Amino acid sequence: MEIKFCQSCGMPLTDDNKGTNVDGSLSEDYCMYCYKDGKFLQDITMEQMIDHCAQFTDEINKQSGQNLTIEQAKEMMRQFFPHLKRWRQ
Secondary structure, eight states: OOOEEOTTTOOEEOTTTEEEOTTSOEEEEEETTTEETTEESOOOOHHHHHHHHHTTHHHHHHHHTOOOOHHHHHHHHHHHGGGSTTTOO
16 A cells, blocks of 8 residues: 655655645645645745654654664655655745
């Protein structure tokens, strides 16, 4: 099964953590921490999102089996995030 990721923060997207659209339906693109009622919860830049997500490096390491430093995690996000819908140019 294909793993879907939040198209804003890159978190793995499951039915348990999906955000909501204007009509209350579950978003297929964004998580509950980024998107609610059809709107982004934070008006931030991609780099600010990377800084925010970097604080969860320990959790990322635990889920992925990696042992990334915060700077390594940020660099990975800088490579990944430009491909997400919210940040695509």
